[in-house]
Amino acid sequence: MSDTTDTAAAEVPGVRREVLVVLPGLMLAILLAMLDNTIIGTAMPTIVGEFGGYGHMSWVVTAYILAATVTTPLYGKLGDLYGRKRLFMFAIGVFLIGSVASGAAQSMEQLIAFRGLQGLGAGGLMVGAMAIIGDLVPPRERGRYQGFMAAVMMLATIGGPLIGGFLTDQLNWRWAFYINIPLGLVALIVIGVTLKLPRHQIKVRIDYAGIALLSIAAAGLVLVTTWGGTQYDWDSPQILGLIAVSVAALVALILVEQRASEPVLPLRLFRDSNFVIINAVGFLQGFAMFGAMTFIPMYQQIVQGLSPTESGLWFIPMMLGSMVCSLAAGSFVTRTGRYKIFPIAGSVVMIAGIGLLTQLTTETSLIVTSLYLLVLGAGLGLLMQITMLVAQNSAPQRDIGVASSTSTFLRNIGGSFGVALFGSIFANRLVASMDGKVPDELAANFGGDGAGLDPKEVANLAEPMHTVVTSGVTEALTTVFWWSIPFAAAGFLLAWFIKEVPLRGSPGHTEKPAEGEPNADLKTPVRTG
Structure with missing residues (x-):
């Protein structure tokens, strides 16, 4: 290809210098995106205890993931069309505004809304950083930088629960959001000064219809998994209506994307079997990852009696296992x-x-729990980097942004489904286990409109109520993990069908043209400062 990006990427020594200059800013953006996924986990029991709305706990995570998921394909496509620098900086700015608002929230409803705003910016952070790396470095050489990327991701996942717990214990849970401000400002400065990428002028129409239909379909499916069996019965008109709307939106999306000049979700990418399979594996991976990060802190604090800070510390083995295997x-x-x-x-x-x-x-020791988490972390570490690498290698270079965003989108949808579905399973199992065993005033804490279950309140319960509550939480948690095994097993079966296509930058690789791209010749790169 004649694109300036490809020319730069082909010169590995030059790429290395260019990437090392901008790498700190990209790593800070990845740190922001990953940190916010993990830092909130250890603070959630305290937030729920203050605001109430135990049954809505998963929405604090789901609102963020859903907003980020819906906007991720848009960031990826617009970056491919018009260049990534300004869009990337805009995403960081929106994320910071959402962080300030979340920290200032005065109710569970406000927190959920502001987490959604934060997610609108977060949708461009991870995909922007990954796509920029994809612009500058061919897949075969990208392993040189995977160590940096994996280290930052694991720093965030190790530091997130720990920092979230420390801030909750020593200051206030609100600082779990305010901590993003200095990091984000530094990232903005570094990116603004160091990042030099081509900006493209393209005569195409934005795929507004595709964006709208994709958003409707994603939102509808997440609402189905969130409300089904909790707020509404599975056969209720509300749930059946949401399913119908989501299916109709997906069908309409396929029809619209076939005709769009620059589709927000190009169907041509799905003609590559590797792209389809690796993204399906990433989708299923999201179930396990977000499920563990959301519900394990609840077990550690309520059943094992840890403080939020201690909960974060005992997450370190999982993150170390992930980091070592990823590296x-x-x-x-x-x-x-x-x-x-x-x-x-x-x-x-x-x-x-x-x-x-x-x-x-209820009797499992902290050491044994951490060993279990170490094994789970090792599995995630072997998967995390490879899914994005294979997805990017399966797409033409000019589609690197939309390939990255599609991979991130599907993984986030998996995470959103996982948190929503497992949150529903957890809440239903917990309520069932408490039925008739605890006083009405305590049982109310488990309902969707209850005051929330504060770990400190559980610690102060007298026997036998303490045992009843901790047993119920443990039973609900293990039920969630039993339900997650079939999804992980499906990912294992799919992985066997991946074809080991040579990576770009390898001796045996030949760049394939992007089929069905009528506007490829209209792209004129312009250097930006």
């Missing part, structure tokens, strides 16, 4: 160009970790 996978891919083994092995290890977590009891 090892990246190094192996850079040296050999081989990658198929990692989705398979990662799925096996992840299933083993989930299976171990189904064995948690």
Whole structure:
């Protein structure tokens, strides 16, 4: 290809200098996106205890994931069309505004709304950073930088629960959001000064219809999994109506994208079997990852009696397992160009970790719990980087942004489905286990409109109420992990069908043209400062 980006990417020494200059800003953006996914977990029990609305706990996570998921394809496509720098900085700005508002929230409803605003910016953070790396570095050489990316991701996942717990204990849960401000401002400055990428002038129409239909379909499906069986029966008109709307939107989206000149979700990408399979694996991966990060802190604080800070500390083994395996996978891919083994092995290890977590009891020690989490983290580490790498390698270079955003979109949809579905399972199982065993005033804390279950209140309960509550929470948690095993097993089966296509930058790779791109010749790169 003649694109300036490809020319730059082909010169590995030059790329290395260019990437190292801008890398700190990209890493800060990834840190922001990953940190906000994890820092809120250890603070959630305290937030729920203050605001109430225990049954709406999952919406604090779901609103963020849903907003980020819906906007991710838009950021990816607009970046491909018009350049990424200004769009990337805009996303950081929106994220920071949402962080300030979330920290100032005065009710659960406000917090959910402001988390949605935060998610509108977050949709451009991870995909923007990944697509920029994809612009500058071919997949075969990208392993050189996977160590940096994995280290920052694991720093966020290790530091997130720990920082969230520390801030909740020593200051206030609101600082879990305010901490984003200095990091985001530094990222804006670094990106503004150092990032030099082509900006494209293209005579195309924005795919507004595709954007709207994609948003409707994603929102409808998440609402189905969130409300089904909790606020509404599965066969209620509300749930059946949402299912009908979501299916209709998906069908209409396929028809619209076939005719759009620059579709927000190009169907041509799905003609590549590797792209389809690896994204399906990423979708299923989201179930396990977000499920563990959301519900394990609840078990640690309510059943094992940890403070939020201690809960974060005992998450470190999971994150170390993920970091070590991710670094090892990246190094192996850079040296050999081989990658198929990692989705398979990662799925096996992840299933083993989930299976171990189904064995948690009220008597399980902290050491044993951490060993279980270590195994789960190792499985996730083998999967995390490889899914994005294979997705990007399966698309033409000019579609690198939309390939990155589609992969992120589907993984986030999986996470949103996981949190919503497992949140529903958790709440239903918890309420059922409490039925008739606790006084009405205590049972009210478990309802959707209850005051919330504060870990400190549980610690102060007299026997036998304390045992009843902790047993109920444990039973609800293990039920969630039993339900997650089939999804992880499906990912394992799919991984066997991945074809080991040579990575771009490898001796055996030949760049394939992007089929069905009538506007490819209209693109004129313009250097930006």
